[in-house]
Amino acid sequence: MTLDEIIQSRRDTRHFTTDLVPDEVIQKALLAGHHAPSVGLTDATKYYLIKSDEIKKAIKSLFLDYNQKAENCTDDELQKLQYQALKLEAIEEAPLGLVICYDRSVLNHFTIGTVGSNEAVKYSSVCAAQNIWLSLTEQGYSMGWVSILNYYQFKQLLGLPENIEPLGYFCVGKPSTNYDNQPMLQQLNWKQKSEKPFVQEISAVAFLPTPESLRGTKQSYFNNSTISEALQQKIDNKTKPTGSLGTLESLAKQIGTVFQTLEPKITKPNMVVFAADHGIANHGVSAYPQDVTRQMVTNFLEGGAAINVFCKQNNIELTIVDAGVNYDFPTNANLISAKIGKGTQSFLHVPAMSKTEFDLCFEKGKEIVNSIFETGSNCIGFGEMGIGNTSTASVLMSILLELPIEDCVGKGTGVVDEKLIQKQNILKKALENYNGTNDLESKLAYFGGFEILQIAGGMLQAKQNNMLILVDGFICSVAFLIAYKMNPAVKENAIFCHSSAEQGHQKILNYLDVQALLQLDLRLGEGTGCAVAFPIIQSAVCFLNEMASFESAGISKKE
Numbered sequence: 001m002t003l004d005e006i007i008q009s010r011r012d013t014r015h016f017t018t019d020l021v022p023d024e025v026i027q028k029a030l031l032a033g034h035h036a037p038s039v040g041l042t043d044a045t046k047y048y049l050i051k052s053d054e055i056k057k058a059i060k061s062l063f064l065d066y067n068q069k070a071e072n073c074t075d076d077e078l079q080k081l082q083y084q085a086l087k088l089e090a091i092e093e094a095p096l097g098l099v100i101c102y103d104r105s106v107l108n109h110f111t112i113g114t115v116g117s118n119e120a121v122k123y124s125s126v127c128a129a130q131n132i133w134l135s136l137t138e139q140g141y142s143m144g145w146v147s148i149l150n151y152y153q154f155k156q157l158l159g160l161p162e163n164i165e166p167l168g169y170f171c172v173g174k175p176s177t178n179y180d181n182q183p184m185l186q187q188l189n190w191k192q193k194s195e196k197p198f199v200q201e202i203s204a205v206a207f208l209p210t211p212e213s214l215r216g217t218k219q220s221y222f223n224n225s226t227i228s229e230a231l232q233q234k235i236d237n238k239t240k241p242t243g244s245l246g247t248l249e250s251l252a253k254q255i256g257t258v259f260q261t262l263e264p265k266i267t268k269p270n271m272v273v274f275a276a277d278h279g280i281a282n283h284g285v286s287a288y289p290q291d292v293t294r295q296m297v298t299n300f301l302e303g304g305a306a307i308n309v310f311c312k313q314n315n316i317e318l319t320i321v322d323a324g325v326n327y328d329f330p331t332n333a334n335l336i337s338a339k340i341g342k343g344t345q346s347f348l349h350v351p352a353m354s355k356t357e358f359d360l361c362f363e364k365g366k367e368i369v370n371s372i373f374e375t376g377s378n379c380i381g382f383g384e385m386g387i388g389n390t391s392t393a394s395v396l397m398s399i400l401l402e403l404p405i406e407d408c409v410g411k412g413t414g415v416v417d418e419k420l421i422q423k424q425n426i427l428k429k430a431l432e433n434y435n436g437t438n439d440l441e442s443k444l445a446y447f448g449g450f451e452i453l454q455i456a457g458g459m460l461q462a463k464q465n466n467m468l469i470l471v472d473g474f475i476c477s478v479a480f481l482i483a484y485k486m487n488p489a490v491k492e493n494a495i496f497c498h499s500s501a502e503q504g505h506q507k508i509l510n511y512l513d514v515q516a517l518l519q520l521d522l523r524l525g526e527g528t529g530c531a532v533a534f535p536i537i538q539s540a541v542c543f544l545n546e547m548a549s550f551e552s553a554g555i556s557k558k559e
Contacts, residue, residue: 013142016173032135033128039120040112050097094171105163144171251540268377274451276324277343281388294327310531324450338364358445365457381470383527392449393478410502455479470530473500498529
């Protein structure tokens, strides 16, 4: 066969004969994979052969579990039935299993071709997979790609190291059908492949608009001693001893002052969770692999996370933002796409982001908060999700407060003992490696996270819109620190919802001279502290608006 014939006859195969795959066939195919393009000549692609029936059975079980989830994602009952009729794997039937992986640890050192995107390493392995497919086809064999799996469990089942990431499971064998010389999904009329590829010439440069700078944002609120005095008088005249409602009294006064009214009302509260990935996660600073960011965003969208539960409990609108997750979510997913990139670069060696990306973070954060404000919301909470973001936040805190990194680093997702020391050492080395300019913005761009900076921009805009700003735990408080450095007046609108179990958080609260509403040893993120604290905030508003005064109740005041 000619090369064109081999390419055209390659199929994603699901039906195999029982013929074994000779060693020389698979070795030739793997050598073809080895000759595929490899970014920076990293040789990051790794191969694992599966012949064990026990392992195949376990992988099949993982497939069936996620296949059920896929069925539930179909658009209607007819499509579900059509989906159920498809044969999407041959894990136990195929004589040989192949796991094609890429090694993330190559990013621990400078790698040519990865500065634009860490995913270039993954793309190299995809090229290897295609070469293997073509080689098998030329030899009369074929392969089927199974990606409907929980990849975290898949790695655990195979005992793969944390730095090894599988593309999926590949069934290998001699095909028992040619599917009428067309892709199986096309043969079964699931979807038709277009006859020709999409090709378009781009002949002019498209310039991105220059983001409007949020630095130096003007205050939208000027302190009004008259409204402050009136609120205090109203609070003191409630049927209670002066100061007996403690923090609720100061909270009620703050909210009334922000809204410039004696009868404040919280309308359409909205919790916004910004999610993004971090290049520093490639260096083992988290107890979880990076793909958990994507998995948790999916969990948010499916309503299964803690923040979903607490928002539903307290009637808070929940908004999910993809600020820079290393994954392409479906366009119909119920989230706001504000992706700056597929995760930041690792600031151990290179800047996390460019100056343009830095500015774009603030612009995106501003736009998101404005869109929520336009729905009639006057209260916005900020949450985050991103494997590796406690490391990013710790470094930013160290820079912003000029503290040793050891005073800022905590457990994050649960790293302890030697792993915690390793985390500290990596972050300390990253700070030592910095050789950029000494201005704050340059450092924030070098060490920042897409979600953290979008939150900072969003907080500044929430102040501009005169909204209540609910601040969650450690990471969101670091984002608030950034906003505070740019406009100290943002503190007037901020309610700090809880004091995190992360060691650096209380130091931030002390620096800002603020008191958190709750002390529950939370360190989950997601904005859960905001959602849990919200009923207390509502209680402050309710007592101010509804509790009787001494005069209205006919009760004598203290002499």
